[in-house]
Amino acid sequence: MKIQICGPGCANCDKAAKVVEEAAAVLGVEVEIDKVTDFADMARLGVLSTPAVVVDGEVKCVGKVPGRAEVESWLGGGR
């Protein structure tokens, strides 16, 4: 799965990335995490506030650090 974390690099963005990494490790899902720091790219994804998490091109959460359970439901959604 391809995951993009949008954010210019503030503390919350790092937190969001960490939550995703942990959830992926627990579920054993292979993910490719890409940090989107360019504002033009964020705008193209339709992200208005950061941090935002995009899973396989679909914006899942904006403006807050997602909870662990939430992330697991996105990652485990295919099973």
Next chain:
Amino acid sequence: MSAMKTTMPHESPSQPLPMHTDGTAPCACATAAAKNAATIKTSLRRDLAWLGLGLAAWFLLYRQLQPFSRWLVFDLFGLAPGSHLGEALAFFFYDTPKVLMLLTLVVYGVGVVRSFFTPEKTRKILAGRRESVGNVLAALLGIVTPFCSCSAVPLFIGFVTAGVPLGVTFSFLIAAPMVNEIALVLLYGLLGWKVAALYLGFGLGVAMVAGWVIGRLDMEKHIVDWVREMRASGDVAPDERLTWHDRLVRGLEAVRDIVAKVWPYMVAGIAVGAGIHGYVPENAMAAIMGKAAWWSVPAAVALGVPMYANAAGIVPVIHALIEKGAALGTVLAFMMSVIALSLPETVILRKVLMPRLIAVFIAVVACGILMVGYLFNMII
């Protein structure tokens, strides 16, 4: 990166559901749904019960704070009422829990309210608005829409590309950081409701008028090219369906995040304020920051613009300055310029705005704050 999205095959997020041929599935689903609705109802009742209990406990505790602080300092510590140390400590032990409790209550309430307002919804409301009405709405929405300064640029792009007029976008960007619940609670707790109300009114006024002026100046050509050429992306994140339980939990999350972040600044600020309250002579600040010194308002704004601090750190300091004779307008102008404009924000806005527009933005907002400062000093 930009090509990634278009070439992505459209994947269905979940595998097809197993087909049932015997027709039992719909029944099972229906009972499950009914059960679900019932649990939501009982859980809401439980939430409300907790909320009521929490509020009752809050009020009971809040009313005990003043007697408790005096008992602690004058009876338990045995300090004489009216002594420097006694007054400073009584002030500290009363103000700190008072402001913390007010902060917790308001941050909780605002956290719940904010779950109704997302930047996406705000954008939808503002897109295609006429200037004047748009400026007023944008400033008001700036209070309730969740906003963090890291998001200023993506938000700016999102608004402008969706057809929100430039001036209206600025009204939002000015109001969102300046008029917020933390600033208002602290002003209310330390300086009284009149000052908080005046700050709210004038803060909104500056945001509305400054945005309107920027809109009049026809500055669209000073937005960087790639933003102007971009069209709004249609696929905005879908609105989350939140239940009342989710919203109440959001409030708790807001308390955990915000109160945990700001309390050290507040306690430090109140400690400094308490020291000044007990020891510094009255009117020590009157000569430099009093009403008579006409140059103090522009000096306060010039000093405040490049500085950045959050409301939690700045209000207790302001409180102390006012107590010792500084004019209210001067210190509020200082506070507004510290919170609303900052060097880091202009650096980040440079990515989407040409220097000329940034200069206009700073100049217009600073002028607005300057006028508010003088106005305050005149009427109070």
